[in-house]
Amino acid sequence: MNPVATHFSNKATKSIALLILLSGLIACDTRAPGNPTTPHIPTDQGSQGDPIDPIDRTPVDEKDEYCYANNGAGAFCVKLKEPPSSYGYLLPTIENNFPSQRDAGPYYPPLNLMIKNSVPSDQYISKNFQWKEFFTADHEDLGMVQPILLESLQEMRSHIDRAILINSSYRSPAYNSTISGSAQWSRHMYGDAVDIKAPGVALEDLAKICEQFGASYTQLYVAHVHCDWRNSPKEPPLFPVFKSDQKSGDLPVFVPKISLQKSGKFLIASLENEPFKEDSGELVYKWSVKKMNSQQKAKSYNTSSIKWKPQAGIYLVEVTVGGSESAQIKYHFDPNN
Known part of the structure; x- marks a missing residue:
């Protein structure tokens, strides 16, 4: 008799049967903890805590x-x-x-x-x-x-x-x-x-x-x-197909942080953090230094760090790294401090 298909007449009997069924299932699982027999497929959690498989498992014709x-x-x-x-x-x-x-x-x-x-x-x-x-x-x-x-x-x-x-x-x-x-x-x-x-x-x-x-x-x-083209749809049979409710898109992996230091009568601007690079090679840096409330044009630099001789006042320092990630900082320069 199939125990899963059996009907019970009262709650006590049902509870006993459920315990027997669970014991049998546990006894049948001979895999060592942490060593599944199949690759782990990451899941998200549903509203009731149930795992949601992110991959669409609809059968498709295998192609060579x-x-x-x-x-x-x-x-x-x-x-x-x-x-x-x-x-x-x-x-x-x-x-x-x-x-x-x-x-x-x-x-x-x-x-x-x-x-x-x-x-x-x-x-x-x-x-x-x-x-x-x-x-x-x-x-x-x-x-x-x-x-x-x-x-x-x-x-x-x-x-x-x-x-x-x-x-x-x-x-x-x-x-x-x-x-x-x-x-x-x-x-x-x-x-x-x-x-x-x-x-x-x-x-x-x-x-x-x-x-x-x-x-x-x-x-x-x-x-x-x-x-x-990382966020473009992927095609079977090349890649797994994900369900339509899955998010798509990356947040920035690297956000530049500008560091300013005094060196005698000069200011030096550089990055506090190491830039993220997709490839080997030298990234393009674009710095801009502008004295605020001034008619002077912003000065541009194409080096990984910059050094200039400031005057008293507030400066806006901006940098773009690799043409895609940017940051800016305001700095009040007081030559007496």
């Missing part, structure tokens, strides 16, 4: 290839393969070093990566971009070019009517960890990020063009601009 839409070079398909453990993908919600300001959804590991040699390296996958331009690690067999990245880059290329040079795009977590200065949770590992430049186009303008064509985040470096 992904087919891109026509981006000017004809539609094409690429073979898929589950990423091996050697690639180093981590679950964001069980890693202590995952930034709490970030939405974990876009950082879930891909379900499948693309088999690079299933497409000829010289093949144009859009009107102006070749397959090989998106991969820098020749020793890796798998990679990822999210369709939103390819589509957006081609639209940008057509818009500016100039070549866009890709310095870096996909990097596996294992390869990314070997690059000094790269963020541990870099978007390059998820196939929606590029480091680019365009001859004849200022990097600051190129960052704005990325944003114009849907980039979620940009960061300005001396030699390139980083653009990524």
Whole structure:
């Protein structure tokens, strides 16, 4: 007889049966505490304290290839393969070093990566971009070019009517960890990020063009601009699909804090905290110093710290780091103190 389906006539009998049932369930669970037999899937808590699985588990047909839409070079398909453990993908919600300001959804590991040699390296996958331009690690067999990245880059290329040079795009977590200065949770590992430049186009303008064509985040470096589409919808069978009630978007991981110090007759402005960097390379700093209630124009500096000789009065000091994060501070300078 199935004990779950049995009906009981009074509360006492029901309570005894429930205890027996729970004892049986506990006895049947032979897993060691802290060692589940399946990977932990992070959950949120519902209004009644019940766990809510953030991933949409609706069954979908398993596919061994992904087919891109026509981006000017004809539609094409690429073979898929589950990423091996050697690639180093981590679950964001069980890693202590995952930034709490970030939405974990876009950082879930891909379900499948693309088999690079299933497409000829010289093949144009859009009107102006070749397959090989998106991969820098020749020793890796798998990679990822999210369709939103390819589509957006081609639209940008057509818009500016100039070549866009890709310095870096996909990097596996294992390869990314070997690059000094790269963020541990870099978007390059998820196939929606590029480091680019365009001859004849200022990097600051190129960052704005990325944003114009849907980039979620940009960061300005001396030699390139980083653009990524982290908050764009992810497509199965490449990534897990999240339920519609999940939040999307990141809060700033880095908020600049300005430090001002006297050095003789000079003031020195610098950052108290280390800037967050998506990539290796030198970030672009833009400082502005303006004496308030004065007709003097603000002075601009493109260095990581600045030094100037002030006069008595109140100064407004501003800084923008990487073209995306900014801060300001007011300082009353009294030469007699």
